[in-house]
Every structure is written in structure tokens, then in C-alpha cells.
Amino acid sequence: MTTAAPPTTTLPGVPALAPLLARGALLSPLRRPRPDADFPRTRLVVPVLRADPARLAAYARVCGFPAGTDTLPVTYPHVLGFPLAVRLMSGRDFPLPLLGLVHTSLGITRRSVLPASGEYELAVRVEALLPHRRGTEAAVVTELRTGGDLVWESRSTYLARHRAPGHGSPVGPPAGSPAGPRQDGPPLPVRAEWRLAGDLGRRYGAASGDRNPIHLHPLTARLFGFPRAVAHGMWTVARCLAEHGTPPAAVVRAVFRAPVLLPGTVTYGAGGGRFELRGTDGRPHLSGEAGPYPAG
Secondary structure (H helix, E strand, O other), X not given: OOOOOOOEEEOOOOOOHHHHHHHHHHHHHHOOXXXXXXXXXXXXXXXXXXXXXXXXXXXXXXXXXXXXXXXXXXXXXHHHHHHHHHHHHOOOOOOOOOOOOEEEEEEEEEOOOOEOOOOEXXXXXXXXXXXEOOEEEEEEEEEEEEOOEEEEEEEEEEEEEOOXXXXXXXXXXOOOOOOOOOOOOOOOOEEEEEEEOOOHHHHHHHHHOXXXXXXXXXXXXXXOOOOOOEOOHHHHHHXXXXXXXXXXXXXXXXXXXXXXXXXXXXXXXXXXXXXXXXXXXXXXXXXXXXXXOOOO
16 A cells, blocks of 8 residues: 655745744644644645855854865754744644744764755655653654755654643653664763853854744743753754764764753763763763764
8 A cells, every 4th residue: 555645835945934933832822732633744845945155154153063164064954944844833733832842852864965055955744743751742854855866864853741641641652763872871981071151042043043032041041941041952963963073974863861051061972973962960961873874
């Protein structure tokens, strides 16, 4: 039995993110999340996309990638596709509240180097809703193509916390989720210590377009239960990968464990193809691994 291809909506360009975030915030109180809910099946496509050189340079600068690079950093297509993901997750047919969604994991496959001046087709879709012991996760897939060939893809999971059905009993781990980096074992060897300024969230938001209020200022972060502003999860993984490096064709897996408060100090550890970010107290914030594609 052949599975029907998802319906496709073609967009002339990447939509502005701020109105989508506002729409999602307004609709969030109406959501009743559950893992068996229906979700939007539409695949959003921007058929012709080029990276803006100024924004790319700002992104590379704030994340620590080499200046003047002629290729897209391995995490940058996620930035390009994020507004499309938010358009899907802020729609009336998306069952999880956009406010409070937590980015829990990221998997990237880059099949070849991506020229910064290249022309790409960008596509984003919601792949599935998954049960999680703390609620429901949405799996979102982003794809980048050139000349019809898939050159980069990612799978992100976003968690909406809520009580599990049936007297509040916890639901199981996500079914079908890709295996993430190992969570056990001692800390990796410390390679660097980074002191993060209080304005890091604003600088990354200006470069990426993701101006979620929890990242911008202590006052707006407190509205969502954080004592201070929080670093973007995608900044933490990008900064680690800028330090770690990735081969031209690469597979990356990362799990986001705890928010990084700003200002603050974190330690970067790495070894054996794995990397992590910890607080000075040893608390893990991020763990990940990066290696060649296909795996040898």
C-alpha cells in the first residue's frame, strides 16, 4: 500500500517570523495537546532561496564560525527554515501550544558542502506527534535541495508539557525517535570555558530572526518562569559545532537538557566525536555528537 504524498503549499519567500509568533501566542491558550491529535499535513515549500550575505555573516560572528566563509554553517539551514516551521506550528490546525514549546532534540544530515551563494529549495513539514513522559512532542522535518537533490535535512522535536492521559500517569518515551547521544558516563574533557554576556540572546535573535521573548530580556523571560534571559538552544549547538568542527558531509545529533541562563559561564567539553555544554556546577545543558556521512 502506497502512502500518499503530503499536500504542498508553495510560498514566494520565507515569511516574517514576528507575526507568526504573535499568532501562535494568541492561539496557545486554546490548545489541548495530546499525542493522538490530528496535525497539519501540509508541506511548505520555498522553491528559490538564497542566503542573505549580511545575515549569514552576523550569524557566523555570533556563533563563532569562521568569518568570510563561502559555505553555509551546518546549522544555518535550520535558521532559514524556522519561520516555515513556526507558520505550521502557529496555525489553527496545530494542536500544541506554541508558547512553552521546548526544543528537545536535533538531528542533522548534511550530504555535501553548501555554497553560501547557492540557490536552494527549502521545504518544512510536521512529520508526527509523539508521546513523551512529560507530554507530547512534535517532530518537524526541514529539507534543503539543489537541482532536485536532497543535500541537507534535519529533524527537530518540540515538547509541549502536559499531564499524561489516565490519572496523570507518565507516558512512555517517544516512539520512533532517533537515538540521541549517550547520556551516561563521566563528563567529557573540558576544552574551553565561555563567559556569556547578558545580551547574547538579543544578538543571536538579530542574526537569526528568532526573537522569542524568553531570550531577549530578564523581564520578558520572567513572564515565562525563567529568572533571567535564556540562551537560544540553537545557539548552544551552533557554538559547540563551530568549536568542534564537522566534515563536509556530516551527521549531527544533539539533545537539549537544561536552559543556559544569561549572563552565565559554561564549559565546552569534547572527545571521541562527542561534545557537551555544562554549567560550572557540572549540570549538563547540551550533549551531542558529530561524525561523517555516511558513517564509516
